[in-house]
Amino acid sequence: MTTAPPTGPYQHYVYAYPHKTAYRPLPDRPSLTSLWEREDKSALSLYLHIPFCEVRCGFCNLFTRIGAPDGLTGAYLDALERQATAVRDALGDGDGTRFATAAFGGGTPTFLTxxxxxxxxxxxxxxxxxxxxxVPLSVEASPATATADRLAVLAERGTTRLSLGVQSFVDSEARAAVRPQRRADVEAALGRIRDAAIPVLNIDLIYGIDGQTEETWLHSLDAALAWRPEELYLYPLYVRPLTGLDRHRPDSGRDPAWDEQRLRLYRSGRDHLLAQGYVQQSMRMFRRADAPPQGADDYACQTDGMIGLGCGARSYTSALHYSFDYAVGMHEIRGIIDDYVATTDFSRAAVGYRIDPREARRRHLLQSLLQADGLDTADYRARFGSLPADDFGAELDALAHQGWLADPTGARLRLTAEGLAHSDAVGPRLFSPAVRAAMAAYERK
Known part of the structure; x- marks a missing residue:
């Protein structure tokens, strides 16, 4: 029996396909050498994951733990170095291996000293x-950890983009999201970031918080705009299982009133940023029209190889996405981190999802379509020897019938403005039955 596509405008933020809840232990534990020996390694992306935060926000379901006992961050970096050595050995030392982008994420990378x-x-x-x-180097930070000494290191080592998780400039909304912070501290952190002269500042904001109104939402946007950030990400609030907010507001199904509130706030925020000279890149991402170019707008796993280091990072080859075990609960996350720190042999993939040719086509369609620029059908045909309509005609027809797909027979497939607004429903509609079934069968931990 297959699992039906979900309904409602807010299902999944599809930042990667398939989601890690579809991953399973790999019985054969393939060697990294065998996985990468036939891959194009001329433009890889490198991602280093730091699974530590000073606090855990109420909405967060990322792989991270609060704080670190004495010596744990050093031991984690020791393991990261062992993993890096094993991965580089598997890639080989030939001239064909090159990294085109890099990013440090988490968790909070600036939790490190x-x-x-x-x-x-x-x-x-x-x-x-x-x-x-x-190469472009993006680093995530929080206001409390964006200290002058850390920022100086990042600027000196080549950071081109600093992403600051603010979520709201209204203190009461930050508290409602279980994110203890004061606006004064946020403003001070933004001042330090600008003083560090990192070329691109991104500010993350969230809409749909309890007590938030259109007036307070626009107030937060204007507070962010006062810093003239090169980028802004606008995220809808989710209440996910095993998060802090889930304990206070269990998700018992769709909430049409909350859906409508989030759609209304999204539209007002989108229109406000467009009027202020920002260009929409995706449902979430807006870039200032005169911002310096940074390469790809969002990492797109439909075309590029990804090397992920750290116990929460993913790696992508053309035939396998792989990582380590995944959890959201604090006890389980601590156990996975402890296991990672104790690992001495990183030469094999342990957990993952195999990508067959049909899933590769689906991934390319999905990840491209969720960008405002959409999908170039000629590029798709050059890669796969067919057209998107040949492979996914029924799905595309359904999106067009909904009014979410503009000109389904054109040379470039793009979502309409309303289709972009419903990106978190469009993406899950394009999941394969096999991926949906694997996600549904995942046992939360």
């Missing part, structure tokens, strides 16, 4: 061979 951040950069450069000063 300035000295530890320097070591993190050394691992990326000296162990993996990524030239951080020659």
């Amino acid at each position: 300035a000295r530890e951040l320097n070591r993190l950069c050394d691992i990326a450069e000296h162990r993996m061979g990524a030239d951080l000063r020659a």
